[in-house]
Amino acid sequence: MDEQDQIIEWMPFVSHLAMKVKERMRGVQSVTFDDLYSAGMYGLLKAIRNSTEEKTFKAYAAQKINGAILDYLRKVDHLTREGRKKAKESDDEFILISIDSSCEWDDENLFIISIDTTEHKEVSEILKDCMGSLHPSDYSMIENLFMKEVTITELAKEMNLSWSGLYLKKKRALKHLANLFKSKRIKEEDIL
Numbered sequence: 750m751d752e753q754d755q756i757i758e759w760m761p762f763v764s765h766l767a768m769k770v771k772e773r774m775r776g777v778q779s780v781t782f783d784d785l786y787s788a789g790m791y792g793l794l795k796a797i798r799n800s801t802e803e804k805t806f807k808a809y810a811a812q813k814i815n816g817a818i819l820d821y822l823r824k825v826d827h828l829t830r831e832g833r834k835k836a837k838e839s840d841d842e843f844i845l846i847s848i849d850s851s852c853e854w855d856d857e858n859l860f861i862i863s864i865d866t867t868e869h870k871e872v873s874e875i876l877k878d879c880m881g882s883l884h885p886s887d888y889s890m891i892e893n894l895f896m897k898e899v900t901i902t903e904l905a906k907e908m909n910l911s912w913s914g915l916y917l918k919k920k921r922a923l924k925h926l927a928n929l930f931k932s933k934r935i936k937e938e939d940i941l
Contacts, residue, residue, distance in 0.1 A: 890918060890922060893907075
């Protein structure tokens, strides 16, 4: 059986595993079934190309497919493991302001801002001011991706960009937004 036939044969299995992950993620709308399925298909392809025994292929493929899906989820997660740990350990109310993890920033660039309820409004105002300083297309892109939870695939199609083109645009805009926020936040603290 050639690679193409194997892919076709195992596509329903990938769909099943992707659906199981999506069901566990009820309420998370920023990750679509299609995103999980695509990641799973990548895992299937790796399994087909690296498999040596036909007999244990299903277990091996499941491991590769689930691994590829988890790698994708880690990639799109905005927090590092250390950042998530810090957030869980904090007893304070907090806001997490993070640069997309794909920018390869370390934990020093993850802002966990402990706040009281009066400061929350101030932080929100600074962030709104920073958003207003962005180029209109960057503002619209960030609004669609993070506030309206439009997927990258959908937005790339709408903006007539490739997926990778939009990904790079998002990366640059988030880095710019974080720098604006840092500079305005420091200026606000100097005044107080």
